[in-house]
Amino acid sequence: MSDHHAPGAAAAQEEHEEHEHPSWKQYKWVALILLVITVVEVWVYYTPFAKSPYFNPFLITMSAVKFGIVVQMYMHLKYDHKLFRALFFGPLLIAMFTVTALLFLFHQLPPLF
Amino acid sequence: MATAVTHEAHEAHDTHEHVHYTSTGLDNRKVAIWAFIGSECMLFASLISTYLIYKGRSRVGPLPHEIWTSPSGQIFQPILNIPVTSASTFVLLMSSLVMVLALAAVENRGKPGYVGTLLGNSKFWLAATALMGATFLGFQAYEFTSFVHEGLTIKTNLFGSSFFTLTGFHGAHVTAGVLWLLTLLAIDIKRGLTPKDAILVDICALYWHFVDVVWIAIFTLVYLIK
Amino acid sequence: MATTAAAPKFQPVNTDGSYGESGFWSWMTTVDHKRIGTLYLYTALFFFIVGGIEAGIMRWQLALPNSHVVSAQMYNQLFTMHGTTMVFLAIMPLSAAFFNYLIPLQIGARDVAFPRLNAFSYWVYLLGGLFISIPILFKTAPDAGWFGYAPLTTPQFSGGLNIDFWVIGLQILGISSLAAAFNFITTIINLRAPGMTLMRMPMFTWMSFVVQFLLILAFPAITIALVFLLFDRFFGTQFYEIASGADPLLWQHLFWVFGHPEVYILILPAFGLVSEILPTFSKKPLFGYNVMVYSGIMIGVLGFGVWAHHMFAVGMGAVADSIFSLVTMLIGIPTGVKIFNWIATMWAGEIRFTAAMKFAIGLIALFTIGGISGVMHSSPPADTQQTDTYFVVAHFHYVLFGGSIMGILGGIYYYFPKMTGRYMSEKLGTWHFWLTFIAMNLTFFPMHFSGLLGMPRRVYTYDAGQGWEKFNLASSLGTALLIFATSLFVINFLWSRKNGAKAPNDAWGAATLEWSIPSPPPDYNFAQIPIVTSRSPLWDLKHPEMTAGIAHSSPDAMTITDSHAVPMHEETEYKTAKELGIPMPFPTIKPFFAALGIIVMFSGLIFIHLDKFAIAMAITIGGAVLLVGSLYAWLTSPLE
Ligand SMILES: [Cu+2]
Numbered sequence: 001m002s003d004h005h006a007p008g009a010a011a012a013q014e015e016h017e018e019h020e021h022p023s024w025k026q027y028k029w030v031a032l033i034l035l036v037i038t039v040v041e042v043w044v045y046y047t048p049f050a051k052s053p054y055f056n057p058f059l060i061t062m063s064a065v066k067f068g069i070v071v072q073m074y075m076h077l078k079y080d081h082k083l084f085r086a087l088f089f090g091p092l093l094i095a096m097f098t099v100t101a102l103l104f105l106f107h108q109l110p111p112l113f
Numbered sequence: 114m115a116t117a118v119t120h121e122a123h124e125a126h127d128t129h130e131h132v133h134y135t136s137t138g139l140d141n142r143k144v145a146i147w148a149f150i151g152s153e154c155m156l157f158a159s160l161i162s163t164y165l166i167y168k169g170r171s172r173v174g175p176l177p178h179e180i181w182t183s184p185s186g187q188i189f190q191p192i193l194n195i196p197v198t199s200a201s202t203f204v205l206l207m208s209s210l211v212m213v214l215a216l217a218a219v220e221n222r223g224k225p226g227y228v229g230t231l232l233g234n235s236k237f238w239l240a241a242t243a244l245m246g247a248t249f250l251g252f253q254a255y256e257f258t259s260f261v262h263e264g265l266t267i268k269t270n271l272f273g274s275s276f277f278t279l280t281g282f283h284g285a286h287v288t289a290g291v292l293w294l295l296t297l298l299a300i301d302i303k304r305g306l307t308p309k310d311a312i313l314v315d316i317c318a319l320y321w322h323f324v325d326v327v328w329i330a331i332f333t334l335v336y337l338i339k
Numbered sequence: 340m341a342t343t344a345a346a347p348k349f350q351p352v353n354t355d356g357s358y359g360e361s362g363f364w365s366w367m368t369t370v371d372h373k374r375i376g377t378l379y380l381y382t383a384l385f386f387f388i389v390g391g392i393e394a395g396i397m398r399w400q401l402a403l404p405n406s407h408v409v410s411a412q413m414y415n416q417l418f419t420m421h422g423t424t425m426v427f428l429a430i431m432p433l434s435a436a437f438f439n440y441l442i443p444l445q446i447g448a449r450d451v452a453f454p455r456l457n458a459f460s461y462w463v464y465l466l467g468g469l470f471i472s473i474p475i476l477f478k479t480a481p482d483a484g485w486f487g488y489a490p491l492t493t494p495q496f497s498g499g500l501n502i503d504f505w506v507i508g509l510q511i512l513g514i515s516s517l518a519a520a521f522n523f524i525t526t527i528i529n530l531r532a533p534g535m536t537l538m539r540m541p542m543f544t545w546m547s548f549v550v551q552f553l554l555i556l557a558f559p560a561i562t563i564a565l566v567f568l569l570f571d572r573f574f575g576t577q578f579y580e581i582a583s584g585a586d587p588l589l590w591q592h593l594f595w596v597f598g599h600p601e602v603y604i605l606i607l608p609a610f611g612l613v614s615e616i617l618p619t620f621s622k623k624p625l626f627g628y629n630v631m632v633y634s635g636i637m638i639g640v641l642g643f644g645v646w647a648h649h650m651f652a653v654g655m656g657a658v659a660d661s662i663f664s665l666v667t668m669l670i671g672i673p674t675g676v677k678i679f680n681w682i683a684t685m686w687a688g689e690i691r692f693t694a695a696m697k698f699a700i701g702l703i704a705l706f707t708i709g710g711i712s713g714v715m716h717s718s719p720p721a722d723t724q725q726t727d728t729y730f731v732v733a734h735f736h737y738v739l740f741g742g743s744i745m746g747i748l749g750g751i752y753y754y755f756p757k758m759t760g761r762y763m764s765e766k767l768g769t770w771h772f773w774l775t776f777i778a779m780n781l782t783f784f785p786m787h788f789s790g791l792l793g794m795p796r797r798v799y800t801y802d803a804g805q806g807w808e809k810f811n812l813a814s815s816l817g818t819a820l821l822i823f824a825t826s827l828f829v830i831n832f833l834w835s836r837k838n839g840a841k842a843p844n845d846a847w848g849a850a851t852l853e854w855s856i857p858s859p860p861p862d863y864n865f866a867q868i869p870i871v872t873s874r875s876p877l878w879d880l881k882h883p884e885m886t887a888g889i890a891h892s893s894p895d896a897m898t899i900t901d902s903h904a905v906p907m908h909e910e911t912e913y914k915t916a917k918e919l920g921i922p923m924p925f926p927t928i929k930p931f932f933a934a935l936g937i938i939v940m941f942s943g944l945i946f947i948h949l950d951k952f953a954i955a956m957a958i959t960i961g962g963a964v965l966l967v968g969s970l971y972a973w974l975t976s977p978l979e
Contacts (some may be wrong), residue, residue: 024217024232029517031210038332042199045337056338063333067326074209074322077129081139083528084147091151094157094556094643099597103164105592105647133870134903137530141452145525148555152517156559159593163567163578170584267576271584276577278566 027034030073146316150323155209157327160282161334166274171270174179178339192265193336194256201252202332205287208245209325215240217299218317220311236301237312242321243294246287253284283331286324293317342705370454370928371862376440377758380751382465383432388829389472390424394823398782401455402815404803411799415482416501420475420798423505426605427512428468430739432620433747434608436515438523438547440648441552445854446542447532447871449864450527454924455973456518462934463515468936471508481505484797486598487568488581489590494572503948504568513558513565514937520554523547532852533904535872536872538632541874542625546611549639550604556643557600557632563592573947588653589649595646603642605739606706607635609746610677616753619849620696621688624875624889627680634673641670651719652726660719667717671710694768694849698749701776705741709734712787719876727797732792735825736783748775748828755835756759757841758857763839767831774824777915782817785810842911850875855909863921868904878908904956922979929973938967959972 037053049055072078077085103109137140161241172179175192197287215238218227227233257277260266267277297317306314368374369498397417400408409417443450451457474480482501483492492502499532527548531540567578568590577583579590614870625631647663655663681703691698712734716722725731748771755763758931770916789810794801801807845854855877856865873879878886916923948957 066329070326087147091154095154099158099162106166121954135529145521148521148524152555155556159560159563
């Protein structure tokens, strides 16, 4: 039942070959970037900036960047079939919409109106 | 072009004994795991929403970010231990790096640079990933028990209920991932994973990274944001 | 020749002789999507009858003012179980029966992507269904309404075991739906025959595809809501404990985040079935295929942005009310598009009024009424008047009975010849349709009036002199007639299996792939996988003049060619899989044991509530061991 080399998958395989998975070199850099962002996040937590109204948006942006990097590089979504992107980002969008709407409904977001 | 494709396909079929045709050329299991991950987004979205909705609504302490006073008038510090959790976050983040190396080792078995080197030692990388997952779980166990000692259980207040449930759900996912990794490790030891088995490691890796990604969100939203 | 030849007798074909051809064991171990579909169909029809009996008792109780047919406590259990049964144990699994049976046949596949997971889904559904249904026999059934609002369902207000069965039962059923959804998503994406591009898929498969995404995105929300409730009930958490600062709306929001998409989970498969029936009996391709697809997707996506329209009465504020009201009204557009496209499909067609066609047209008429009353309470001011009255009950029965059930019944009449090789009696079917149509309106139309006159839903009884008597009596008489009509259907169904007129491959002159193979289909479905070149491959083959003028969709990049596929053809020969050299999945009992493990594991929780902690632990751990053991055994043994 090893069905990963389907007959006639030539076209798909070609595409696969084109976008080789990123190499060790890239992985290393990805790990370093993730590490640096995390260190900055924790460091900022202990600085006076933590009291600023921009603190939360800053942290959310940083974690979104980390999220994106892991998904695109480690989960190789950037290099994979577009179908997988649809299968992930579609549900993710609906999930994020739901979180936002719920926070709005429970008055946990800064007022919009 | 079209004929060439068909020709190649014929050959591919003759050389493999049990080949399954798929209309996209993608592996069934990989499609399914991505659909599963999509579904998990919504699962954690519901958990995280609840945590955030209940943030600041607990009527009694302990509290995550605020100094709180017990009914007897004692004053306590915020309960979250940022340095410890930063360390466990670091371990989980790095486990993702180790995981991609495990996949690369299996995918590139026999290729130059992977034979006889550490980079090609899939058993090492799989074991290391599982170990780092277990380490993360160890940190979580330490965190949970110290919270209980400080008087925060799942029953104490809304923060306790939503915190333990959210992080507990994540911990359960890590546990499942560790078991999955150990199963792969056992297969690798028993018969050796070949590039043909890369898909097995690939879907496990996707799951593992997703669990990592969820932690990235939890770490920021639960531990750092005030 | 092919169209007149009698269908061969049903001979389940086995590949290696290691299992019986029929009999109890072969059904326990089956991984064949058609057999699993059949199991779903029978089980769901059984639960449909159970839910109907519950409704019958309720209408008996409400027929006259101040009656005491059952106790008030029993009445609470009846309406809770009626809703729960119809939604989770009847309509969803009836749809699942069609997903199972039809999706592989419609896309030209030999089975689903994960046959054993498919069996697992069924067993979880069956055992979970029994788990949640049996307590009513001991008067301890769930009694807080089908949407089990917390805090009402927290231990403080519902201390007994009743709600425990509901929480755990729904959790179990969710596992079944999710597992099936991953399976069908993969099947539809990956197992389409060569040339079966996404935009050539039959409309039923398309609507099912949308539904699977609704399932994987809606069920996690209720899963989490149920986990919170379960923890509150068993482990003392505070999620719904108002005294601790919990929000009484948390459950409502989480539940309806699931609940509204659930409505489309219930209706879209029926829409899909109708979209198969109408073209066949109008002898015209479906009008506006692309628009039908897009409107289905549109309904699915918008369905995640309207949930709070169930909560206008709680006072969310003008902004939230306006947004949810607007999006709700917006969703009427794609739904209306579908209605008009169906009408346009029939327009100037050569219509044959078979029983299936009558039910399909019935759906269009009745769903439209339900849709209109739905748009009425999408407006918050109107809704605050109608919330929790019989007006709402009338509305959702028009969409669920008039929509889902009518569509599914039409689907059963339509696909019965494919499943059994025999037609159902058209004469009884016509009686069934007209009686159902009349009875349905007699039952549910008066509820609009009793509702507008202020009759609240879920009341045990009512006083005379409020103007509700005649409407309630009409509803109850309608229910009696409905039960009679349904028994005609059951008789027809059971009788026709053995005695119906024999049906050929293509029982109705339809256009899609499932009609090109024998009825009932052999276990491998297609001896040779056909290459699909249009949306109506069988009409291209048999009535080229009909489809000559239709522009065919161009192939999409996602479908690649299989060297073993052959041009579109009709299969009339009936060989075994072995003779054809087609590898078939082994039958296996492991999915059953995995499902059993889940049920046992969850049942342990009940004993926590009975303060028998040691027994609870023993049962839960035993179940978990059974589950993990069966899973490992299953995953390490080869499929075929
Ligand atoms: Cu709704």
